[in-house]
Amino acid sequence: MSxxxxxxxxxxxxxxxxxxxxxxxxxxxxxxxxxxxxxxxAPGMAIPSESELAVRFGVSQGTVRKAIDEMxxxxxxxxxxxxxxxxxxxNNPRAYYRFLRLQPNDRKVxxxxxxxxxxxxxxxxxxxxxxxxxxxxxxxxxxxxLLSFDDEVVVFDQMxxxxxxxxxxxxxxxxxEEHSLYSIFERRFGVRMIRAEERLRAVAADRRIAELLKVGxxxxxxxxxxxxxxxxxxxxxxxxxxxxxDRYHYYNELN
Amino acid sequence: MSxxxxxxxxxxxxxxxxxxxxxxxxxxxxxxxxxxxxxxxAPGMAIPSESELAVRFGVSQGTVRKAIDEMxxxxxxxxxxxxxxxxxxxNNPRAYYRFLRLQPNDRKVxxxxxxxxxxxxxxxxxxxxxxxxxxxxxxxxxxxxLLSFDDEVVVFDQMxxxxxxxxxxxxxxxxxEEHSLYSIFERRFGVRMIRAEERLRAVAADRRIAELLKVGxxxxxxxxxxxxxxxxxxxxxxxxxxxxxDRYHYYNELN
DNA sequence: CAGTGGTCTAGACCACACT
DNA sequence: GTGTGGTCTAGACCACTGA
Numbered sequence: 001m002s003x004x005x006x007x008x009x010x011x012x013x014x015x016x017x018x019x020x021x022x023x024x025x026x027x028x029x030x031x032x033x034x035x036x037x038x039x040x041x042a043p044g045m046a047i048p049s050e051s052e053l054a055v056r057f058g059v060s061q062g063t064v065r066k067a068i069d070e071m072x073x074x075x076x077x078x079x080x081x082x083x084x085x086x087x088x089x090x091n092n093p094r095a096y097y098r099f100l101r102l103q104p105n106d107r108k109v110x111x112x113x114x115x116x117x118x119x120x121x122x123x124x125x126x127x128x129x130x131x132x133x134x135x136x137x138x139x140x141x142x143x144x145x146l147l148s149f150d151d152e153v154v155v156f157d158q159m160x161x162x163x164x165x166x167x168x169x170x171x172x173x174x175x176x177e178e179h180s181l182y183s184i185f186e187r188r189f190g191v192r193m194i195r196a197e198e199r200l201r202a203v204a205a206d207r208r209i210a211e212l213l214k215v216g217x218x219x220x221x222x223x224x225x226x227x228x229x230x231x232x233x234x235x236x237x238x239x240x241x242x243x244x245x246d247r248y249h250y251y252n253e254l255n
Numbered sequence: 256m257s258x259x260x261x262x263x264x265x266x267x268x269x270x271x272x273x274x275x276x277x278x279x280x281x282x283x284x285x286x287x288x289x290x291x292x293x294x295x296x297a298p299g300m301a302i303p304s305e306s307e308l309a310v311r312f313g314v315s316q317g318t319v320r321k322a323i324d325e326m327x328x329x330x331x332x333x334x335x336x337x338x339x340x341x342x343x344x345x346n347n348p349r350a351y352y353r354f355l356r357l358q359p360n361d362r363k364v365x366x367x368x369x370x371x372x373x374x375x376x377x378x379x380x381x382x383x384x385x386x387x388x389x390x391x392x393x394x395x396x397x398x399x400x401l402l403s404f405d406d407e408v409v410v411f412d413q414m415x416x417x418x419x420x421x422x423x424x425x426x427x428x429x430x431x432e433e434h435s436l437y438s439i440f441e442r443r444f445g446v447r448m449i450r451a452e453e454r455l456r457a458v459a460a461d462r463r464i465a466e467l468l469k470v471g472x473x474x475x476x477x478x479x480x481x482x483x484x485x486x487x488x489x490x491x492x493x494x495x496x497x498x499x500x501d502r503y504h505y506y507n508e509l510n
Numbered sequence: 511c512a513g514t515g516g517t518c519t520a521g522a523c524c525a526c527a528c529t
Numbered sequence: 530g531t532g533t534g535g536t537c538t539a540g541a542c543c544a545c546t547g548a
Contacts, residue, residue, distance in 0.1 A: 021525075023536060049514060060538045065515090075510060081515050082545035099509045196509040201500035202457040202475035220457035220475035226509075245456035252507055254354045254451040254481075255330060276544075278517060304533060315519045320534090336534050337526035 028057050029067035036076060036087065036192075037231045043089035043186055047077065050085070076194065089186065090193065096180035099196050099226070100147075101250045102154065102243055109149045114181060117144040119171040121163060128160045131227045131238040139163035143174075145181075146212060154248055156212045159239040165189055166236075191236060196228040200250065205242070213244045222250060280321035283312050287322060291331060291342065291447075292486045298344035298441055302332065305340070331449065344441065345448065351435035354451050354481070355402075356505045357409065357498055364404045369436060372399040374426040376418060383415045386482045386493040394418035398429075400436075401467060409503055411467045414494045420444055421491075446491060451483040455505065460497070468499045477505060 032047075041047045050068065054061040068085055071077045079085050090098065097112055122142045129136040140160040147155035159181075161169070166189060177184050182193045203223045210217045221242045228237040243250065287302075296302045305323065309316040323340055326332045334340050345353065352367055377397045384391040395415040402410035414436075416424070421444060432439050437448045458478045465472040476497045483492040498505065 023524095025536075046514095051514090062539085063537060066536085068515095079515065080546085082513080082547080084514060084546095101507075101509070198507045198509060200455065200477065200505040200507065202477040202498075204475050218473075220459050222455065222457040222477070243457075250455040252356075252453045252455065254356070254453060278543095280517075301533095306533090317520085318518060321517085323534095334534065335527090337528080337532080339533060 024059055025063045025066040025070075028053075028059060028064060029070055031057065032067060032071060033076070033231060039190060041087050043087045043192060044091055046084040046086050074194070088192070090180065090182040091186060096183060098182070099193070099228070101198075101252060102245075102248050103251050104149065104248050106247075111150050112180075113148045113151070115146040115148065115153075116171055116174040117146065119143045119169055119174060121167065124160065128238050132160070132162060132235050134162075139167070141166045141169050143169065145174075149248070152247075153213055154244050155241050156209055157239060157241045159237060162236050165191055191230050193228045193237070194230055196226050199225045203242075209242050213242065215244055215246075219244075221245070224250070279314055280318045281325075283308075283314060283319060284322040284325055286312065287326060288331065288486060294445060296342050298342045298447060299346060301339040301341050329449070343447070345435065345437040346441060351438060353437070354448070354483070356453075356507060357500075357503050358506050359404065359503050361502075366405050368403045368406070370401040370403065370408075371426055371429040372401065374398045374424055374429060376422065379415065383493050387415070387417060387490050389417075394422070396421045396424050398424065400429075404503070407502075408468055409499050410496050411464055412494055412496045414492060417491050420446055446485050448483045448492070449485055451481050454480045458497075464497050468497065470499055470501075474499075476500070479505070 032053075035041055047053070048056070050061050050064050053064045057064065068077060068079070072079055072085075075088050077085050078088055088095070090096065100112075103109070120142055121139050123137045124132065124134050124140045126136050128134070128140060129138065132140070134140070140163050143157075143159045143161065145157050145159075146153050147157065166185070168188075174181075174184070179187075185191050185193070201223045202220055204218045205213065205215055205221050207217055209221070210219060213221070215221070222245050224239075224241040224243060226237070226239040226241070227235050228239065230236050287308075290296055302308070303311070305316050305319050308319045312319065323332060323334070327334055327340075330343050332340050333343055343350075345351065355367075358364070375397055376394050378392045379387065379389050379395045381391050383389070383395060384393065387395070389395070395418050398412075398414040398416065400412050400414075401408050402412065421440070423443075429436075429439070434442075440446050440448065456478045457475055459473045460468065460470055460476050462472055464476070465474060468476070470476070477500050479494075479496040479498060481492070481494040481496070482490050483494065485491050
């Protein structure tokens with residue numbers, strides 16, 4: 001059973017009593033994640049059907065199903081009944097601001113727009129290096145932008161990206177884009193943002209930020225620091241955002 | 256098959272093509288949630304084994320399993336391999352502050368303490384009535400307290416609770432308690448908090464709050480509004496908290 | 511209609527906890 | 530050892546999509 005012909009990766013170890021027991025479906029999941037990382041299945045595309053995968057990996061359909069279940073729960077894949085299972089993508093307009101928890105107190109937001117301000121290569125400072133697992137001084141792409149909801153500026157973001165991956169980013173190319181940043185990163189650099197951690201604090205606006213967000217100096221703002229991870233829990237972005245929360249709030253669900 | 260002897264609730268409709276299709280396992284889940292609401296299985300206690308439940312509901316063990324899977328994902332139940340499946344409880348010290356996302360920037364917190372300040376019956380104002388699905392003016396229990404981490408005050412909370420349920424709360428009884436509020440609510444009133452929604456903003460401290468939290472007046476604070484729900488998505492608490500975020504931050508994971 | 515994911519079953523066996 | 534949850538299988542059938 002551990003013989004399989006078409007699988008691109010190493011053989012499967014059927015579960016056996018051991019200190020490092022890993023069920024079959026989780027091994028299948030790892031193989032599938034590898035396929036995603038390797039780009040075998042591209043964002044937005046359908047992956048093979050459950051029964052095809054079952055044959056390919058030499059396990060039952062139910063086992064493949066359980067692997068896909070976990071991946072769907074982690075938003076790596078989305079299932080669409082009757083159609084197939086697809087690789088998640090930030091390219092879908094509905095998923096453009098998947099990680100943005102800011103929302104208006106009352107009305108609906110029709111239009112969100114990202115306004116790039118600057119983009120340059122620079123050495124990572126200590127906080128950035130720590131978050132991105134770099135040595136201090138290694139290069140990162142530093143990007144500043146404003147975010148507006150219906151032409152009202154509500155967020156100022158400073159982002160730091162691994163130069164290894166995003167070194168080719170330029171302000172000009174960003175200004176010509178219609179899409180969200182993560183969607184651009186996915187299409188241009190093949191990097192999918194999978195999950196993120198945020199740390200929130202209340203701070204007073206300094207002069208520059210007050211001007212950008214059109215609020216009074218020393219006005220309270222929400223400071224949101226974010227580390228964003230791609231496949232394999234690799235951090236690729238560190239971000240610091242200042243949110244104006246007079247007409248908006250950060251929404252969170254606790255379970 | 257839809258005949259069963261011991262089930263306390265109505266008969267099960269096996270899935271049939273219909274506009275309101277609900278799979279069997281979800282019907283089982285609803286029956287089990289009803290059993291929880293009715294108090295048939297108390298917090299902390301083990302529920303019957305999967306095979307017993309399968310017999311009771313007249314379905315296969317796999318179907319019961321899927322129902323339990325969903326309930327475990329919603330933190331209604333916890334599975335413990337080899338031991339059984341248990342009703343979740345806020346009485347477990349590790350779950351005392353399950354919904355509190357505030358954490359220190361650096362060191363570990365050893366001791367969290369709730370310091371009740373006041374507790375009285377009063378009419379609900381508009382915001383509270385809206386959140387709790389009350390008519391304006393209906394009674395709620397208004398409770399104020401401070402929260403300290405290692406004897407440093409970091410949060411001031413104002414809470415409003417359905418008087419129907421929590422009317423018997425008194426300041427004296429709270430002051431004699433060692434446990435977290437939700438743990439008290441669970442033991443004294445049989446109400447389990449299941450999930451919550453939070454809305455966060457940055458605000459300036461007013462004089463009273465600045466004094467309580469020992470920060471400067473107009474200092475930026477994080478304002479956290481929370482609606483807390485029990486079984487059946489019934490809101491039972493509305494809460495407004497002011498968090499001092501100089502040495503602490505609100506931590507959130509995005510998936 | 512064929513093909514996909516979704517549900518349900520019955521049975522075998524494994525991992526873990528307790529006695 | 531016994532009883533619990535956890536994994537895996539094979540097969541039947543249902544629900545949804547699109548040609």
